[in-house]
Amino acid sequence: MKYVAAISISIVSALLSGSAPAAPPAKVRARQCAAAFNETTSLRARVGAPSPEVLNAYRESGAKDVGPHRLTEAEWKTVDEAIAALPRLHRDVLQRHLRRISFVNASSGGGNALTSPAEPACGEALFDLTLRAGLLGESLTAFLNGKEAGLFKADGSGTTVQIEAGEMRAAPYILLHESTHIVDGVRGLSRRTDAAFRKDVWDAERSKALATRFAGNPVNAIAWRGGARLAIGDAANLYRGLRQTPFVSLYASVAPSEDFAELVAWQQLSARWHVPLRILVRRADGTTAFEYKPLQAPAVRARLASVSALLTKSN
Numbered sequence: 001m002k003y004v005a006a007i008s009i010s011i012v013s014a015l016l017s018g019s020a021p022a023a024p025p026a027k028v029r030a031r032q033c034a035a036a037f038n039e040t041t042s043l044r045a046r047v048g049a050p051s052p053e054v055l056n057a058y059r060e061s062g063a064k065d066v067g068p069h070r071l072t073e074a075e076w077k078t079v080d081e082a083i084a085a086l087p088r089l090h091r092d093v094l095q096r097h098l099r100r101i102s103f104v105n106a107s108s109g110g111g112n113a114l115t116s117p118a119e120p121a122c123g124e125a126l127f128d129l130t131l132r133a134g135l136l137g138e139s140l141t142a143f144l145n146g147k148e149a150g151l152f153k154a155d156g157s158g159t160t161v162q163i164e165a166g167e168m169r170a171a172p173y174i175l176l177h178e179s180t181h182i183v184d185g186v187r188g189l190s191r192r193t194d195a196a197f198r199k200d201v202w203d204a205e206r207s208k209a210l211a212t213r214f215a216g217n218p219v220n221a222i223a224w225r226g227g228a229r230l231a232i233g234d235a236a237n238l239y240r241g242l243r244q245t246p247f248v249s250l251y252a253s254v255a256p257s258e259d260f261a262e263l264v265a266w267q268q269l270s271a272r273w274h275v276p277l278r279i280l281v282r283r284a285d286g287t288t289a290f291e292y293k294p295l296q297a298p299a300v301r302a303r304l305a306s307v308s309a310l311l312t313k314s315n
């Protein structure tokens, strides 16, 4: 109903003013943008070269040797499997709103994946998705450990942090996480301040602020939230802090949209592939300083269920 109303108002106002029609309302523009490409093209047929802007974004993220990547046969298989494994809602939304999937050669340590609006004028209607090609050869466990290492600095303590997520490849997780950003962008799920998953976790007013009950939690000050790298000897304390929150991962604390993408990705990985998730902090002598399994924490499980219900409802 709302959609029809927006179109009618636009036509009426143009007729009344007698001048050239003004820029169409967002929803009309969204439909024009979506109509500008063939929705029936298979998702794999949308694999194409990255734009110069995307390549620049990778360079600016600190990656070196950045350039377009041509998929090998083995990589195509990984991509096809990851697309096929997406939930129905994700595939439907991508079919209508994903313009291009690109792969870039880039050193690790910079950006991994980028979900970006295809054209500024198209807003949330059309997206490009770009992945660092090296991810296609990585296991989920190796990927998560490489990413988490960016939070810590060496301090001579000999402490180690290990994330265990089984033998699965990284690609299905990354495609789930990134395509959830597109589902979210189109449906506005994480922006809805009344969404159940936000309650008592995110500040209702300030978009990336945690609820006040987490003000003193070390999670609030991690490098991904703008803090400094933490001495790795303090890792156990940080993960004790994580256990006080209902976040499924530290990355989920970056913003409501990342919280949502992480919840959806882990809900799927856990329900469909029974992927375990264990965080292990060890002392220099190899003994365990702290162990945490977020997928078994009641507060996390409650939110996985609420996100699962939200996805079903908006399907």
Ligand SMILES: [Zn+2]
Residues within 6 Å of the ligand: 177, 178, 181, 257, 258, 261
């Ligand atoms: Zn993300």
